[in-house]
Amino acid sequence: MKQDYLVQIQQTIDYIEAHISEELSLSRLAQVARLSDFHFHRVFLSMAGETVMEYVRKRRLAISAYQVAYSDAKLIDIALDAGFQNHETFTRAFKRMFEMTPGEYRKREIKPPAYSRLNMLQRKYNPYLGGIRMEYKIITKPAFKVIGYEIRTRANGDNHKEIPAFWQEYIQKELYKNIPNRVHKDSPVELGICYNFDMGSDSFSYLIGMEAETFDGVEGEGLVCREFDGAEYAVFTTPKVPREQFSSSIQNTWMTVFGEWFPHSGYEHAGTPEFELYDERSNPELAEIQMDIYVPVKKKA
Secondary structure, three states: OOOOOHHHHHHHHHHHHOOOOOOOOHHHHHHOOOOOOOHHHHHHHHOOOOHHHHHHHHHHHHHHHHHHHOOOOOHHHHHHHOOOOOHHHHHHHHHHHHOOOOHHHHOOOOOOOOOOOOOOOHOOOOOOOOOOOOOOEEEEEEEEEEEEEEEEOOOOHHHHHHHHHHHHHHHHHOHHHHHEEEEOOOOEEEEEEEEEEOOOOOEEEEEEEEOOOOOOOOOOOOEEEEEEEEEEEEEEOOEEEEEHHHHHHHHHHHHHHHHHHHHHEEEEEEEOOOEEOOOOHHHHOOOOEEEEEEEEEOOOO
């Protein structure tokens, strides 16, 4: 039986704690988890709620704050022990998180609790049991063109605010009316595509648009034309829910894909664009709505 991803991610978290003062990279931590770099990046993000390097940064700062508060150690020694390369880098990061410098923090005699490491094994939300399977299909989608609008965001929590706001603007301004050359003319099919990932900065591009037959005659402020290569996808359909539960249903499905389906599937994330598909089943006028999630996959080596 394949090892549960929760255990693999927890082993990585424990490794981070034991090597917090050392140089830690995504590739090094992916090796600890025995996953490819990109697949590990997405698994950790989905299961922990933040990227692994963001988690490393926060752990270093939490440990540092405790030492600043409860010890007389020099700030530079605390910085180096926590894996920061110099005093300036430490001070900038500390101030971003706590809105004051380490010196000010100590002077105010703030006494934080000893924040513990993340424990994934206590957060297991829906154990995968033998015989239970998520409904899905594997498809090969040919190369396709998309016309729409895009933003650049980061998977550090900014995406959870900026993407919903982007959709709200798209709907309120009826930007979908500006998209020409649609493949689906009678019943609009909209895509929300995550692509162009930069794991170093945790940033990616998010595109809202529709498949297009051609890019001919595209006009309009902010419209972009993007072409995506053909790829193999695992396709998951969210359960039918009332509109007010739609957002949480989508998030829960993503979590289940990474937490329960991937570990036992024989596949891993291919590192290429992933997207959500909204069609007539997502019409807010319906009593219950649903949509499809397309996850690019490749067979595990």
